[in-house]
Amino acid sequence: MTRRARQCALAGLLLLAALLAPAVSGAREYLQLFVTEPYLELHTGPGRGYPVFNVVPREASVDVLFRRTDWFKVRTERGVEGWASLKDLQKTVMANGTPFRFNLGDLAGFNDHRYELGIFAGEYGGANYISMYGALSFNSQLHLELALGEFLGRYSNGVTGDLGLAHVVMPESRWSPLLLLGVGEVHTEPKATLVQPSDRTEPTAYAGIGIRFYLTRRFFLRAEYKAHYVFTTRTTNEAVDEWKAGFAFFY
């Protein structure tokens, strides 16, 4: 075995160990919740349709092992493991008597959060466009955004990168317009059968408008239009329109 192969194998094992570690480490302290309703229903799976196979009586407790979407895997004092819904668990109390609350995100969080991530599909200069973005909020109204995209068209393919500011006009509302301004780069690979023009990378600047709509929990929809100006080395600069709509979440 060569040294490189051995290193690869070691890296693979470490990765595997890292992946499996949460599954095998059981020595952790879990959150204990006490039932205050007449009983707490335990389902066989993390979904509304899975049958109830066990109930936990009032004043008994459960340990919360982990969460998957709106469902929590819990273990009763007798060692029975099952799934309880967030809706039911919010009627339980913690050991100090305070009601259990778990925030999966709400409109208040949407108005005031730190990070955003999202994906879009749309059109860039007539070509199909797939893009993703991340945003860092300075305050509820001003965000710094980085967007990366790939356009796949009939005449050219390429990738884009944008860095700019987004201004949220009405941050407290479910619907809000956005104003966008920034700079970027576009790398274009033209497709030509007769003359093969070379690939080119050019700086761009953009101004745009958008709209965002809060869906539920940590999720929202977003659509936007950006007018790009590509500063070419040729005689004229180019204007490229970008339209896209997508889905994003905040945290």
Next chain:
Amino acid sequence: MESGIRVLLLIAALATLPGCATVHGWFHHGSSGAPSNAPAPASAAEDQAPPRVIEPEIARRDITVPKIRSRNFELGADYGIISIEDFGTHPSYGFTAAYHITEDFFFQADWGRSRGGETSFETLSQIQLLTEAERRFTYYDLSLGYNFLPGEAFIGRSRAMTSAFYLLGGVGGTDFGGDTKFTVNFGGGYRVVPADWWALHIVVQDHVFQSSLLGSTKLTNNLEARIGVTVFF
């Protein structure tokens, strides 16, 4: 009249001041030449100490609420076969990452690779349309999944595993024949979760894109069937 009352109140307040710990001894400041008049330090400490009614014996406990871990991410690898239109059926392999948003919906990103074979034209004419590098078939997809038929699968009497049929649909890109094409994908899968931390998937997915590799532009369907293993974390 009012000022008279104010003076009276001030006098009353001043009279009570010597009892106050912070101002105790103000009136002795002037008598610096007579140290014998100053109270002994020990008795001063006794005077200043507040009377103890109940001795607190229990230290205040800081209760830390353990964080609840979420296991909404799924990461895994898969292996299968893909039928590349006009270029034969070949093995494919790839990686998948998913994020479960709700019990019904999830996001999925896929990356996969295969290799296109020879078209029947190439086989018959011995003319190669593509170079070896151009035959490499690489795709990526960003899809939304919907758990269409959640349920349970059973092995024997005592073992039940949660499962779901799911639908997938999304967009992405396919790099084949020296060009990257915008690709729409749709399909379905079956997921069995034997333990909370891992899942087994069987997926059938169609990758649809426009191709003009064989002269005319047409919509090509590239069906893939794969089996995969994912880990939740």
